Amino acid sequence: MKILSSKQVRALDAYTISNEPVSSWQLMERASRAFVQCLLSKFEEVPHFHIFCGKGNNGGDGLAIARILAERGHPVSVYVVEYREGGTPDFLENLVKVGRHLKPKFVFSEEDLTWPEHGVIIDALLGTGLSKPVEGLLAAVILRINATRLPVVSVDIASGLSADRINPAGDVIVRPDCTVSFQLPKLCFMLPECAPYVGEWQVIDIGILEEGIERQYSDFFLTTRENLPHLIKKRGKYSHKGTFGHALLVAGSYGRMGAAMLSARACLRSGVGLLTAYVPRCGYQVLQTGAPETMVLTDPDDEVLTSIPDARQYSAIGVGPGIGTDERTYYAFQMLLSNFSAPMVLDADALNLLAQYPELMKMLPENTILTPHPREFQRLAGKTANSLEAIGVARDLAEKYKIIFCLKGAHTAVVLPDRRVYFNPTGNPGMATGGTGDVLTGIIVALLAQGYAPDIAARLGVFKHGEAGDRAAAIRSEAAVIASDLIENLRWGK
Numbered sequence: 125m126k127i128l129s130s131k132q133v134r135a136l137d138a139y140t141i142s143n144e145p146v147s148s149w150q151l152m153e154r155a156s157r158a159f160v161q162c163l164l165s166k167f168e169e170v171p172h173f174h175i176f177c178g179k180g181n182n183g184g185d186g187l188a189i190a191r192i193l194a195e196r197g198h199p200v201s202v203y204v205v206e207y208r209e210g211g212t213p214d215f216l217e218n219l220v221k222v223g224r225h226l227k228p229k230f231v232f233s234e235e236d237l238t239w240p241e242h243g244v245i246i247d248a249l250l251g252t253g254l255s256k257p258v259e260g261l262l263a264a265v266i267l268r269i270n271a272t273r274l275p276v277v278s279v280d281i282a283s284g285l286s287a288d289r290i291n292p293a294g295d296v297i298v299r300p301d302c303t304v305s306f307q308l309p310k311l312c313f314m315l316p317e318c319a320p321y322v323g324e325w326q327v328i329d330i331g332i333l334e335e336g337i338e339r340q341y342s343d344f345f346l347t348t349r350e351n352l353p354h355l356i357k358k359r360g361k362y363s364h365k366g367t368f369g370h371a372l373l374v375a376g377s378y379g380r381m382g383a384a385m386l387s388a389r390a391c392l393r394s395g396v397g398l399l400t401a402y403v404p405r406c407g408y409q410v411l412q413t414g415a416p417e418t419m420v421l422t423d424p425d426d427e428v429l430t431s432i433p434d435a436r437q438y439s440a441i442g443v444g445p446g447i448g449t450d451e452r453t454y455y456a457f458q459m460l461l462s463n464f465s466a467p468m469v470l471d472a473d474a475l476n477l478l479a480q481y482p483e484l485m486k487m488l489p490e491n492t493i494l495t496p497h498p499r500e501f502q503r504l505a506g507k508t509a510n511s512l513e514a515i516g517v518a519r520d521l522a523e524k525y526k527i528i529f530c531l532k533g534a535h536t537a538v539v540l541p542d543r544r545v546y547f548n549p550t551g552n553p554g555m556a557t558g559g560t561g562d563v564l565t566g567i568i569v570a571l572l573a574q575g576y577a578p579d580i581a582a583r584l585g586v587f588k589h590g591e592a593g594d595r596a597a598a599i600r601s602e603a604a605v606i607a608s609d610l611i612e613n614l615r616w617g618k
């Protein structure tokens with residue numbers, strides 16, 4: 125699913141209006157009906173809705189939503205915040221129509237606000253037309269909304285929140301519990317800095333023309349359930365273990381053999397034909413006992429990796445979980461990079477080694493997948509002002525070195541060498557626990573070994589990893605999830 129800018133969404137609306145054709149008022153009506161349906165599905169008992177409207181089209185939506193709710197007999201109060209003269213044509217038309225059912229309260233100053241004690245607040249003050257920081261009366265109303273304990277649902281986007289960039293600190297923005305957005309997700313929904321101003325988010329279909337969406341160019345996408353399952357290869361009846369590749373995991377050191385074990389078990393549960401783990405000697409028994417399906421090769425050293433096996437027989441290699449950054453491990457890693465030219469997965473300490481020895485970047489095989497969490501990325505690429513800037517730097521590096529980044533987080537961003545960025549929708553905070561990253565490495569290595577193209581391996585791996593986390597959290601609750609639960613909850617069926 126594409127992520128478009130506010131400007132593009134405006135062009136898209138205009139395209140739908142002239143090509144469907146549909147009037148802009150009808151499009152607003154369709155959006156508002158879809159919003160009401162979604163809103164009502166959120167409550168077992170319909171509460172009193174307090175709808176705060178601005179005077180642009182977002183406010184127009186608010187008025188239409190109020191009317192539709194009232195027509196269905198639901199209790200509604202409407203407030204129109206008079207922060208400016210006039211209003212957009214669709215706002216004005218809906219103001220006339222809502223007047224027949226409800227008497228809006230016009231708010232000219234803070235004193236006009238009587239604050240509700242019960243019910244749900246609907247925020248329809250400003251939408252994607254935000255053009256400057258919020259001030260004056262609008263700011264006062266937003267601060268009051270944020271001070272209430274009542275649930276807040278934003279229409280399309282929280283009022284004051286910029287869809288396409290990160291607002292400067294100090295901007296006045298609604299902090300909703302939930303945002304119900306029209307047709308396509310907004311870039312800001314993917315960014316951790318914006319999370320307080322997004323809440324739970326949901327995208328609803330308002331019938332924007334698909335061909336119009338296709339005409340808009342974007343580098344940003346949200347991976348969706350619908351466009352992934354067909355990417356999972358079917359295992360042929362006469363296939364054998366040789367069909368599914370032989371993966372090598374270079375992982376573990378004294379005290380951190382669990383990382384190797386988690387990667388190995390995740391790799392085995394992701395369809396790989398054969399798996400070999402290369403570990404320091406102290407890891408031999410651990411892996412042979414804990415993951416008996418794995419073949420184990422040991423380094424001459426007891427505690428850290430100091431050399432590499434002949435890598436040529438493997439179809440994919442994962443390096444990093446728990447290996448540490450000993451100088452001897454650096455030499456081994458460097459040797460591996462000079463001897464292997466197929467894409468690899470690099471995680472954890474392999475990334476820390478890259479950060480310490482940046483000259484290694486030039487040696488990375490094309491389409492190698494790097495899976496840094498934010499601190500690892502900072503070590504690798506330097507400090508950035510915010511997550512959007514970090515994505516920008518990752519795009520430059522991905523293009524320069526022809527590599528793929530999985531910038532891990534709540535919406536992991538898969539950044540491709542052609543600068544496209546795919547955000548991931550699955551996963552939950554239960555996954556913020558040690559070892560889940562090692563699981564991801566194992567999954568992606570397994571997919572590479574089976575011959576998935578590196579960009580698909582990265583996107584599919586990240587998606588399935590999050591999905592396994594969601595299944596684990598549904599069974600155990602978020603706080604109870606541990607990395608091993610993700611492995612147990614991996615599913616590769618349709």
Ligand SMILES: NC(=O)C1=CN([C@@H]2O[C@H](COP(=O)(O)OP(=O)(O)OC[C@H]3O[C@@H](n4cnc5c(N)ncnc54)[C@H](O)[C@@H]3O)[C@@H](O)[C@H]2O)[C@@H](O)CC1
Pocket residue numbers: 133137151152155178179180181182183184185207212249250251252253254255256257258259262279280281306307332
């Ligand atoms: N396809 C879609 O996405 C559709 C979008 N619609 C709605 O239309 C909205 C966009 O409508 P508009 O473009 O009218 O935008 P807004 O409703 O955000 O209003 C913008 C108006 O407020 C002014 N303004 C912007 N920032 C301000 C500030 N900080 N302080 C004071 N005034 C400010 C602008 O000059 C403009 O006149 C969407 O968010 C959505 O709610 C729907 O009505 C129908 C279809």
Ligand SMILES: Nc1ncnc2c1ncn2[C@@H]1O[C@H](COP(=O)(O)OP(=O)(O)O)[C@@H](O)[C@H]1O
Pocket residue numbers: 472497532533534535536550551552553554555556557558559560561562563564589
């Ligand atoms: N709040 C969250 N929501 C969704 N996924 C998360 C969240 N926090 C962490 N994750 C996921 O969990 C994994 C953590 O990886 P990482 O930080 O490398 O852990 P470790 O090094 O302990 O293995 C990543 O895939 C990340 O996307």
Ligand SMILES: [K+]
Pocket residue numbers: 182247248249250251278279280281282283
């Ligand atoms: K809004």
